[in-house]
Amino acid sequence: MKVSYFPGCTLKNKAKALDEYARRSAEALGVTLEEIENWQCCGGVFTTARDEVATKLSSVRILKAAQEKEQPLVTVCSACHNVVKQTNHAMQTDREFADKVNRYMAEEAPYNGETEIYHYLELLRDVIGFDALKEKVVNPLKGKKIAAYYGCLLLRPSGVMKMDDPENPSIIEDLIRALGAEPVIYANRNECCGGYILAESPALAKKNSNAVVENAKAAGAEMIITACPLCRYNLVKNGADIPVVYFTELLAEALGVKEDTNE
């Protein structure tokens, strides 16, 4: 199976691991991630201003590229996924906005939100299936107590993201189980790490980050996994004393493709 893939800027520098392990794991699971050509930044933040078109154009271009290849689009960074999915939703439901964007793009055929978008986690759950994934696991991570950290962007706004229950999610926990490890449920797993307030109030961001790590540790976690580069950066920088890794790294490890055999 071939899908269009949008890694996003962060995955090309700070979060290379998230990207690299995602590609290797996908190959191991029989899915080829075809990187979209000449992609640009997703836009960074989805502004809710209806007349704000310019920063959303790059997301629409990504979606349109996938549509032209007649492939679903797969993203992996929480922030990119949030922006691209919200933009697609606006293109589907906000006629005025969509018309404005289409006039601006001046493409031959207009785009009206036709592309299907999967977060990499949704690809695992809904396309490959956690049961099928479980069968491909060669190094089950037995006995490891792992805390899933969702952060704020992956699940909300839930009406648009439609990934999971925003207050009681299970998608990453189910992945952890499929990989043979034991998920740790803790209250702060869907709270913000403070990333958005980092520039304005580093102290508040640190407080938020620490609350997440402390809560996960108190619940018995030995490791935290996340899909968000900004969350990982924040937790690590603010002194997390248990490993914080990308979920794709854990996936690659369980699938036995963590070490690159080509090198």
Next chain:
Amino acid sequence: MQRIGVFVCWCGSNIAGTVDVKAVAEALKSEPGVVFSTDYQYMCSQAGQDLIKNAVKEHGLTGIVVCSCSPRMHEATFRKTAAAAGLNPYMVEIANIREQCSWVHKEMPIGTEKAIILGKAAVAKVHLNAPLTPGESPVTKRALVIGGGIAGIQTALDIADAGFEVDIVEKKPTIGGKMAQLDKTFPTLDCAACILTPKMVDVAQNEKVRIFSYSEVTEVKGFVGNFDVTIKKNARYVKEEICTGCGACVDKCPMKKVPNEFNLGMDNRRAIYIPFAQAVPKVATIDPNACNMLKNGKCGLCAKVCTAGAIDYTQKDEYIEEKYGAIVVATGFNPISMDQFDEFAYNQSKDVITSLEFERLTNAAGPTAGKLLRPSDGKHPHKIVFVQCVGSRCAACAEKGKEYCSKICCMYTAKHAMLTRDKYPDTEVYVFYIDVRTPGKNFDEFYRRAVEEYGVRYIKGMVGKIVPEGDKLKVQASDLLSNKQLHIDADLVVLAAAIEPDKSARPLATMLTASMDTNDFFTEAHPKLRPVESPTAGVFLSGACQGPKDIPETVSQAGAAASKVIGLLAKDKLTGNPCVAYSDEMMCNGCSSCEKVCPYGAITYEEKEFRMPDRSTAIRRVAVVNPAVCQGCGCCTVTCPSGAMDLRGFMNSQIMAEVDAICK
């Protein structure tokens, strides 16, 4: 040809103010068939009615048109007048020239023109009116009450008190409902059991009342006055009439780890159990999912210790068929599940509980014998946070919560907070609220007492997150009045969960063809004027099945429902409404369209033998309307694709004649 009299009413200045009544009477005089036309100041007065009666006699009228107020006001009055003058009452038509004419128009010429047109339409209709005679049906003088909580108990007691037989069907092993689980009741703080259990005993001892506990209604057929109901008595594996309720079997049962529903799973019961000490009927019930003997035939201890010999492992579900004249729905409510509200960590910490669980924790017969102890470690909590409106007034989260206000939570939370401060003055108590809503007799005073005398800290704002850490619950909330974020390390958090109708209500509504709203509360026949009747004749509503209610309101409604039932059962025969649908069997093609739209279940299909034009016989499936059930709404007549359905008194031809007269 009809001989029609037209009577135009002034209604004082109500009509005459914007309609030239004399011009209307004059204009209608020249309509075909009109032999008499006049106006009068108050046609509904005795003098006005006499005017009509005399005109009928003098002019030999066969039809009457009264141009006056809405037929909802005085149609019945003028029908009686016609009957007194020897006419069939259904030969009267009302042209409403008040509500939809004089009241809504300001200029006389426009009002007059419209009144004339409406009068012409009524005249056109009367030409096609035919005398109608209402049918009669007998009344079974016994009532069924579905649900044995305080609503059902009170309704049954009141019906029995009037001398009628009444059966209560309760799906749990005992009657008592939610009230039996409560500790104290607001605003007087008398103990719930002390005021409820005497009523439970009354109802059990009343000769007119039968209680079917551990039973469900599985089928309802028939119509008002004549319901045929099937009741399923679930096997309790104990002979109800022999069991003395001594409890010896319960003490000996080795299956000790069955979550106790009555205490909301906060402690355990045995596989054979009596829900609580004052249960009615006080007989044991075996839980077939927990009993070893029933599951794999190993044990049988209870049968050995039962001196009465009441245990019967071979008991089967039993079906009882019974006839009733009236049915009262009293299926009650439940708190909603907290699974969707994980921001409050209900599933993560034992010390986050619902208000109903709090009732059990403070109840002397509860799992802690009335001592307020944390479920996790049995320690006394020193800081308690109450969160109101959990899942209520939740328009933004309609997929998991409820848009409506659950109504009872403000008062019971004030009660919980006050009682905690009263019994444990060393405990800090916070209440987070959106609004405090305490209308009701002595209700607001009660809440003020919680704040002013007992020092309960009320904070306007919502709790956003609860994080269990160590033995504390870290509560993160906002104080909207001082615009601050609050962080409270609480020992216990109590969630005032929204309430919703019992899950059994929806299938029951289908059986009864009673309508419900989008929240599965039963709909009343009129929200103000008929609040305890369902739109389905013979079905009445009692308690929280109709909407969130506290105990005083439930009891009042229970009494009101009972009085409606008594009014029905006191009649020997019911006079039907003759304006009902009927099917022209020769035109009916048996498509079932009408059956599907009928909100009352009045239409059934029968195979009938017909003689065809070529003299052969054919068996065809045709619609048959039960006139006792039909309410004359007309849904079927507009749905019928072959035009076979028609409504007496509102026939398609009559409506078309009115439309033609208006468009002429």
